Amino acid sequence: xxxxxxxxxxxxxxxxxxxxxxxxxxxxxxxxxxxxxxxxxxxxxxxxxxxxxxxxxxxxxxxxxxxxxxxxxxxxxxxxxxxxxxxxxxxxxxxxxxxxxxxxxxxxxxxxxxxxxxxxxxxxxxxxxxxxxxxxxxxxxxxxxxxxxxxxxxxxxxxxxxxxxxxxxxxxxxxxxxxxxxxxxxxxxxxxxxxxxxxxxxxxxxxxxxxxxxxxxxxxxxxxxxxxxxxxxxxxxxxxxxxxxxxxxxxxxxxxxxxxxxxxxxxxxxxxxxxxxxxxxxxxxxxxxxxxx
Numbered sequence: 001x002x003x004x005x006x007x008x009x010x011x012x013x014x015x016x017x018x019x020x021x022x023x024x025x026x027x028x029x030x031x032x033x034x035x036x037x038x039x040x041x042x043x044x045x046x047x048x049x050x051x052x053x054x055x056x057x058x059x060x061x062x063x064x065x066x067x068x069x070x071x072x073x074x075x076x077x078x079x080x081x082x083x084x085x086x087x088x089x090x091x092x093x094x095x096x097x098x099x100x101x102x103x104x105x106x107x108x109x110x111x112x113x114x115x116x117x118x119x120x121x122x123x124x125x126x127x128x129x130x131x132x133x134x135x136x137x138x139x140x141x142x143x144x145x146x147x148x149x150x151x152x153x154x155x156x157x158x159x160x161x162x163x164x165x166x167x168x169x170x171x172x173x174x175x176x177x178x179x180x181x182x183x184x185x186x187x188x189x190x191x192x193x194x195x196x197x198x199x200x201x202x203x204x205x206x207x208x209x210x211x212x213x214x215x216x217x218x219x220x221x222x223x224x225x226x227x228x229x230x231x232x233x234x235x236x237x238x239x240x241x242x243x244x245x246x247x248x249x250x251x252x253x254x255x256x257x258x259x260x261x262x263x264x265x266x267x268x269x270x271x272x273x274x275x276x277x278x279x280x281x282x283x284x285x286x287x288x289x290x291x292x293x
Contacts, residue, residue: 141175
């Protein structure tokens with residue numbers, strides 16, 4: 001990607017994207033945004049499982065489709081096959097290996113689904129906890145909070161969620177009350193993203209196909225929440241949202257946030273600057289494909 005600006009080396013960071021990319025339609029937007037951002041050195045992308053048989057392989061295939069549409073070659077790996085997978089996956093192993101590397105650039109792991117891969121990495125190699133920052137799109141946030149719905153990412157592996165929440169890793173949590181507010185109309189996606197080459201067409205078609213499918217009963221009809229994109233925006237600019245330092249919640253069986261007086265203090269975001277997030281993503285897509293010329 002060639003822009004008329006650059007980012008100084010001291011501000012660049014290493015990134016691993018951990019994503020259930022084939023789950024529905026918002027992960028691909030976040031992946032593309034990260035790949036197009038000069039500040040982010042994307043070291044690899046790890047596929048994450050979700051609530052379908054063979055889902056980790058579907059996520060892996062979607063990652064490959066995105067990279068092909070962008071004509072980019074980025075290492076990508078299969079993660080844990082499910083919440084009960086006890087064998088260390090290639091993806092979890094990659095997280096460990098990258099965390100152990102000597103580098104003057106901080107490592108951020110952007111978790112856009114179940115946090116199984118990070119939990120597996122931390123269980124196998126606890127000493128990497130102080131070598132990375134994990135930004136997780138998940139949970140209902142600060143406790144106590146009764147679940148208004150089953151929070152998908154935490155609910156897909158509650159054991160892993162509670163393990164990471166109680167671990168020593170630096171954790172920035174983006175809960176449901178925040179990630180559901182990144183609204184964009186499908187008409188805007190058609191008008192501004194569809195013209196952006198092969199990747200713009202894929203982003204639009206993938207979303208519209210899902211929106212018209214039997215799986216999309218929860219959607220609103222002609223809008224979407226790009227709920228995974230805050231992980232990218234906050235890596236680019238941690239001040240793109242406001243946060244509180246408070247006790248980590250414990251995720252209950254119904255994904256409610258339960259209080260634990262002995263819990264550690266983590267960063268929990270309370271809002272996100274959607275204007276910055278969406279405009280930055282779209283501008284980079286336009287510049288990448290030349291669709292604004």
